Amino acid sequence: MKVLVCISKTADTTAKISFTADQKSFNESGVQFIINPYDEWYALVRAVELKEQYPDTELHLISVGGPDVEPILRKALAIGGDMAFRVDLQPISIEPVAISIAEHVRQQGYDLIFTGKETIDYNGSGVGGYLAGLLDWPFISLATSFTWDGQIATVEREIDGGREIAEAMLPLVVSCQKGIAEQRIPNMRGIMAARTKPLQVIAAPEKAKENFVSIDHFALPQKKSGVHLIEPGNEEELVRLLHEEARVI
Amino acid sequence: MAIVVFADHHQGEIKKAALEAIFYASEWATTQQQEVIAVVIGEVPHPSSLENLGQYGAHRVYYVNSSWLNDFDARLYSLVFREILEQLQAQICVLPHDFNGRALAPYLAAQWQAGLLTGVCSLPESDGSFQKQVFSGKALAWMHVHTARKVITLLPNTFSVKQQDRKATVENWQPSQVKADQRKIRVKELRTTQGRVPLSEASIIVSGGRGLKGPENWGMIEELAKVLGAATACSRPVADAGWRPHHEHVGQTGLTVRPNLYIAIGISGAIQHLAGVNGSKYIVVINKDPEAPFFQAADYGIVGDAFEVVPRLIEAVKKFKGLS
Ligand SMILES: Cc1cc2nc3c(=O)[nH]c(=O)nc-3n(C[C@H](O)[C@H](O)[C@H](O)COP(=O)(O)OP(=O)(O)OC[C@H]3O[C@@H](n4cnc5c(N)ncnc54)[C@H](O)[C@@H]3O)c2cc1C
């Protein structure tokens, strides 16, 4: 089986969010970048587990981005994977990322593709579905469990207030979230091995350079005016405020 | 021309987020003088009741009543939608940004060759831009979709619906290009927690953190939720420790929720937790540490021991509701 995991780079979860003076771009100074947690903890780890279960699995990683995503790809390779690809394109929305990856999939041929649930910076939640749509492959989103018996994939996904279990044949695209695997900390051996694993840079297809969606400007949300503290023992006052002032109960 | 909306349902009951999407489309349609068509896929027990979608602004309902479409499948539903959109020569499709909507929207956008904007929280402004939360709610962005065809998903609970006295016409619609044998995914089992408010749709959420010490202390959290008609949630370490089920975990790496009221009990308010709840309209924090960062994000707070405050709060709510 040949598996591809889509890896994106994102600002650290504790990063201070600020913008350039013209409000047009994210201020990256002093910001640490990490592998998007959904990609690292869930998609990648579950793929590495599959390779452990089926050692003849070929596991590739891909990221669409500038040279700055290479350290992120190396970190991901330290957790697992045989080789990585970087599509040389600064992605500005979901479509170019999916178009770039789809082109690579058509050339390489894969059986299974994992993405994360969403990137925690732009919160698109779109690349996996868009990619599957371009390939005309079935797509299962928000998976909390994935097993493969050599023929049939059984996937559990989250739905409103419940769970759904589905069976599918490969090829298949799955977007992964919590539950599908447990976070792994890369060990020294993995980090050493990652240094020599191949990382290939590929050109982006022309279609991916079109402008589908763009960001005009950013703003920080309005700050709360401050907390209204209620003395313990005075819970009835809290209930009154929630009813009369906030009108939420 | 028409704006087409995915009216997702569970056994005939249209989801709240889908009703919001219909209303959103109807507000958008008034400025564009377009017709709003709600698409209901899969059998429903009482098809005539679908005319009530008119109350939310739908002019027509396309009811695709094929039993082989009862189970959601992003690919099949997308094929059905593409056929409808092409037949109507529509340019805009609106979906709720919930579990199924988030799977269908990108698939459809790819197949229908449309631009995709997910999780918007505003109607298009005069310059055509949409507002969307980014950085897990820590910032807002204004975005443009440059393609003629647009697939938009609406963030749940950001757009309050106003009902009107109108009925939609319900029409049966059958795909001619999509067939049952194109299904590649088979749903084996569907489990819903009966009688509980799903977290994603809850207007009130009572959430507990590590400050509650252990799973045996969740009785009062559940009782408070029950008297308020709320859903329950928790912080990540609580789910990781197995005190509560994983699907209750909210935050950056869990579920993002946007209720009208979020009550956080014994949760410190780490930035990754706030990322999943800062879209709540009102936040109440109960924490014994006055320095807990959550108070900075709160509207109301009680500095005190949860084991004393929560039982008194339950009594106060019961009294208010006339339950005791
Ligand atoms: C990449 C990353 C992603 C993460 N994603 C998430 C996420 O999605 N969701 C999430 O929740 N966390 C997430 N975390 C973890 C987060 O950083 C915090 O560790 C976590 O939210 C803390 O949970 P807590 O508030 O329940 O526990 P604690 O931080 O231990 O806080 C317990 C609180 O309870 C109070 N308390 C104690 N006893 C009482 C009492 N008797 N009465 C009242 N109050 C009391 C204390 O004062 C304290 O404020 C993430 C972390 C990382 C690094």
Ligand SMILES: Nc1ncnc2c1ncn2[C@@H]1O[C@H](COP(=O)(O)O)[C@@H](O)[C@H]1O
């Ligand atoms: N630039 C990128 N390169 C590779 N994969 C990506 C990229 N952006 C997003 N993805 C993948 O798509 C998933 C969903 O991203 P998004 O649709 O942007 O929220 C992520 O979790 C990644 O697995």
